[in-house]
Amino acid sequence: MSKVYVFTDYGGPENQQLIDRPAPMPGPGEVAIEVRAAGVNPADWKIREGHLGRHWSLPAPMGREAAGVVTQVGDGVEDFAVGDEVLGLVAPGQGGMAEHTLLRASTTVAKPEEISFTDAATIPVAAATAYDATHQIELEPGQTLLLLGAGGGVGLMAAQIGRVHAFTVIGVASATKRELVESTGAVFIESGPGVSDRVRQTIPDGPDLIVDLVGGDPLRAVAGLVHDRTRIISAADPETAVELGGRALERTSEAMGKITDVIQYGLVDPHVRAQFDLNETGQAIAAVETGHAAGKITVIPQD
Ligand SMILES: NC(=O)c1ccc[n+]([C@@H]2O[C@H](COP(=O)([O-])OP(=O)(O)OC[C@H]3O[C@@H](n4cnc5c(N)ncnc54)[C@H](OP(=O)(O)O)[C@@H]3O)[C@@H](O)[C@H]2O)c1
Known part of the structure; x- marks a missing residue:
């Protein structure tokens, strides 16, 4: 048995x-x-x-x-x-x-x-999701990725993928996750009331892409920070993302193999x-x- x-x-x-x-x-x-x-x-x-x-x-x-x-x-x-x-x-x-x-x-x-x-x-779910979330809309090196829920399973890997691509990564998470989020190379911003003001103080021009791993009201609170609402991708709450002008995360079949290579080379933990x-x-x-x-x-x- x-x-x-x-x-x-x-x-x-x-x-x-x-x-x-x-x-x-x-x-x-x-x-x-x-x-x-x-x-x-x-x-x-x-x-x-x-x-x-x-x-x-x-x-x-x-x-x-x-x-x-x-x-x-x-x-x-x-x-x-x-x-x-x-x-x-x-x-x-x-x-x-x-x-x-x-x-x-x-x-x-x-x-x-x-x-x-x-x-x-x-790798099959979390890492592959992080890969897809950071590749669905391609950013250029130096552009800014805001990760909502940066301290979770998908978020920490997405932050590291962002670093590999030389994006500026803004990681929104609760205060207890500051060190963890910063260990990925991301700029930490505390979640909760006032989050959009804190993001604006850090990046006055707003992010080039929001990857949402939380959804609901926390997503509503940051959605207005991105100039182009189609640049909101949600793994957590596609309905709210679409309502806000964004889109659902699209999963791909190649993500698992690609992120396995990246982890094999020690670029993402x-x-x-x-x-x-x-x-x-x-x-x-x-x-x-x-x-x-x-x-x-x-x-x-x-x-
Ligand atoms: N579509 C797909 O194929 C797919 C695949 C994988 C995952 N997902 C979805 O993606 C989401 C994330 O997955 P996961 O595995 O990373 O989950 P997880 O490990 O449970 O992490 C979720 C994170 O969200 C954070 N969070 C909660 N409320 C927050 C708020 N108000 N502001 C900022 N952060 C907040 C939590 O940390 P704090 O303590 O910092 O709040 C936690 O670290 C889930 O909804 C999951 O179902 C979808």
Whole structure:
């Protein structure tokens, strides 16, 4: 038998539990892995709450991104073999917070030796999102990127990608994250009341691009700072972004491979700040569900 963390009904965390089931067998185009680490994302609790639809069959395995070692490959898989170290998005109906899971070969890449399993597990969702958010609208070196939610999993990586491109990065986050945000090379600005005045004092001409990782009122508070509202991209709250004249983040298939290379060369650190055992997955999800996580949180199955 193999352990997997699931939710048994839509709603709160009381519906979560670790269960045993037979290790899943790969279908066509899938690879089975022994999980070494899984990333925790806001999507995990949003799916459980039913915010992203109710089409998951129950009990629904949790966790969208994972890294591990291939144990079996399905029909038609040519790029991976048993024993390969990989990272990828979990297959539909599967979860990364598990001892064993399935990845879609089309959204799996080889894990470079230089990247730990823990860091690798943050790449398929969080790092790839940071890559897409900083490439959807191309800035020139020296132009200004404002990151709303700069201290979270996606934000810290987006800030570092901005530094690689020589953008001026303004990172908006709460006071407790000042050092963390500044460690990326970004200029820190405290979130909360008065944030737009603080940004104006720092960059009177306003940013050339806003990447939103928070949404709602915090996004409304800074939206007027950018001259051209089409230069607002939101990963967190596309509806509010569109209402304000901006647009939703568009995800691309090449982001995962590209950002894996960047992390391999040590240019971006995923900033995994907390690791939990699979038995403690509920605590890991709760830490992200506060909405105030610092960097990334991962879940590690026991040996
Ligand atoms: N569309 C996609 O494909 C996609 C993929 C990944 C993520 N996302 C979404 O993108 C968002 C960010 O994801 P994540 O993984 O980075 O989440 P995260 O790790 O939970 O980080 C969220 C950050 O938002 C900050 N925050 C909360 N309220 C704020 C405010 N008023 N002003 C400034 N910062 C504030 C929090 O820090 P403070 O303590 O500083 O407030 C926290 O660091 C989530 O909504 C997630 O669902 C979308």
